Amino acid sequence: xxxxxxxxxxxxxxxxxxxxxxxxAYRKLARKCHPDVNPDDPDAEQRFKEISQxxxxxxxxxxxxxxxxxxxxYQQYRRxxxxxxxxxxxxxxxxxxxxxxxxxxxxxxxxLFGQMHTSGGRAHRYAAQMQPEPGPNIEHQMPTSxxxxxxxxxxxxxxxxxxxxxxxxxxxxxxxxxxDCGGTGRSRGGGMRGFGGVCPRCQGSGKTxxxxxxxxxxxxxxxxxxxxxxxIPAGVKTGSKVRIxxxxxxGVRGGxxxxxxxxxNVEPHTFFERDGDDVNITVPITFVEAxxxxxxxxxxxxxxxxxxxxxxTRSGQxxxxxxxxxxxxxxNGRGNQHVTVQIAMPAKLSxxxxxxxxxxxxxxxxxxxxxxxxxx
Numbered sequence: 620x621x622x623x624x625x626x627x628x629x630x631x632x633x634x635x636x637x638x639x640x641x642x643x644a645y646r647k648l649a650r651k652c653h654p655d656v657n658p659d660d661p662d663a664e665q666r667f668k669e670i671s672q673x674x675x676x677x678x679x680x681x682x683x684x685x686x687x688x689x690x691x692x693y694q695q696y697r698r699x700x701x702x703x704x705x706x707x708x709x710x711x712x713x714x715x716x717x718x719x720x721x722x723x724x725x726x727x728x729x730x731l732f733g734q735m736h737t738s739g740g741r742a743h744r745y746a747a748q749m750q751p752e753p754g755p756n757i758e759h760q761m762p763t764s765x766x767x768x769x770x771x772x773x774x775x776x777x778x779x780x781x782x783x784x785x786x787x788x789x790x791x792x793x794x795x796x797x798x799d800c801g802g803t804g805r806s807r808g809g810g811m812r813g814f815g816g817v818c819p820r821c822q823g824s825g826k827t828x829x830x831x832x833x834x835x836x837x838x839x840x841x842x843x844x845x846x847x848x849x850x851i852p853a854g855v856k857t858g859s860k861v862r863i864x865x866x867x868x869x870g871v872r873g874g875x876x877x878x879x880x881x882x883x884n885v886e887p888h889t890f891f892e893r894d895g896d897d898v899n900i901t902v903p904i905t906f907v908e909a910x911x912x913x914x915x916x917x918x919x920x921x922x923x924x925x926x927x928x929x930x931x932t933r934s935g936q937x938x939x940x941x942x943x944x945x946x947x948x949x950x951n952g953r954g955n956q957h958v959t960v961q962i963a964m965p966a967k968l969s970x971x972x973x974x975x976x977x978x979x980x981x982x983x984x985x986x987x988x989x990x991x992x993x994x995x
Contacts, residue, residue: 626673626686634687638678645674654819664819754783754868754877761861761881763851765888769920769945771853775846778879782843783869784835791839792828797821843869849881854896854946854953859883891920896945896954903963904928917958919943926958934962 627634630644648670650656657663676682757780763772783789796802800818802825817823831837847866855861860880867877885893892899902917912930916923919940926938937959944954968976 624669624673626677629669629673630677632677636677641674641677645670645678649674751874752871753874754870756877756880757867758880758882761851761883763855763883763885765886765891765893766920767851768855768883768885769853771851771855771946773848773850775848778845778847780843780845780868780879781840783871784832784839784841785869786834787832787839788871789839791835791837792832793830794826795829797825797827800825802826847879851883852948854948855883855885856893856895856948857883857885859948890918893945894957896947898944898954898956899959900956901959901961904932904960906962906964908932909934909960909962919956928960932960934960936960 627636630636630641630648632640632644636644649667652663652667652670654660654663654667676686759778784791787793797804797818797820799820800806804818804821804823804825806816806818818825821827832839835841845866847863849861849863851861860882863879863881865876866879870876887893890900898920900918902915904913904915907913908915908928909932910930912932913928914925915928917926917940921943924940924943926940928938937957940956940958942953943956946953965972
């Protein structure tokens with residue numbers, strides 16, 4: 620048996636469309652064509668089911684691969700290959716919303732009331748029979764100075780988090796038990812193997828939306844202010860995460876809150892440069908120090924140390940200060956500090972200095988350009 624609809628045409632996407640483009644097209648159409656948005660259109664329910672069926676197939680890699688291969692004979696192929704109930708080969712009413720992500724019900728109805736969903740505020744599908752569900756994790760960028768990352772620190776954060784509305788649990792609207800299915804999410808009578816299909820009125824949620832939530836105004840989110848003390852371990856890098864348990868998004872139906880993940884953003888330093896757990900710095904030395912050798916004072920994140928510069932040191936030469944770098948998070952030991960010396964030439968010589976250099980010139984017989992070619 621062939622189907623008369625083309626799933627790509629239903630969603631209005633090209634056959635080369637990415638998963639993101641398919642999902643975007645589905646959500647746009649689902650919100651526009653939902654039966655509750657079009658109560659006077661008798662074809663709205665059928666159109667919405669076709670959109671749901673198309674997304675069911677094209678959002679699944681294997682099903683989409685099979686559909687691209689068999690085209691309009693796809694449903695027949697699914698039956699012959701032993702597809703389970705709920706797949707696209709079954710009656711429309713038996714698979715609408717069966718394999719969708721938990722946020723779709725709230726995504727559609729939240730938009731009807733002016734949603735302002737974020738990753739921390741997406742509501743989960745409202746169903747009477749669902750179990751307690753943990754809240755989502757929330758990420759927060761954490762600016763950290765070079766010194767704080769080196770030594771570790773403790774900070775007090777005052778955060779305003781966009782969180783799931785506790786009144787409507789993120790749906791954005793007041794709800795009541797669906798009068799058609801009694802909250803079961805299944806239509807009464809008909810369907811496969813004696814079971815009813817998905818309730819067409821509540822689309823399987825068991826609830827119907829009857830108005831805006833007075834607490835969040837239909838957005839599904841409210842602001843939550845939190846004062847949190849956090850310990851930042853020594854050695855954190857940009858991109859490192861510090862987890863604060865239970866400070867994320869609010870759980871649903873008594874579920875635990877998610878976690879707050881602080882993402883470190885270590886600010887650069889004026890003189891020191893970080894390379895993993897190592898620290899780099901460039902230090903100027905005089906021609907005399909380079910030629911004769913010397914002990915010089917070198918800055919480190921913990922204070923100055925003495926470095927021996929051997930006689931004959933060249934500009935750009937590097938030296939290592941072992942164990943003077945960043946602490947290694949989760950491991951023993953520390954990185955190193957690398958010191959690059961640069962010979963600094965004076966912009967202007969005093970008369971005495973000039974005389975000394977001219978005397979040096981008389982006895983300096985080394986030619987640094989010896990061996991270079993004179994041309995091609």
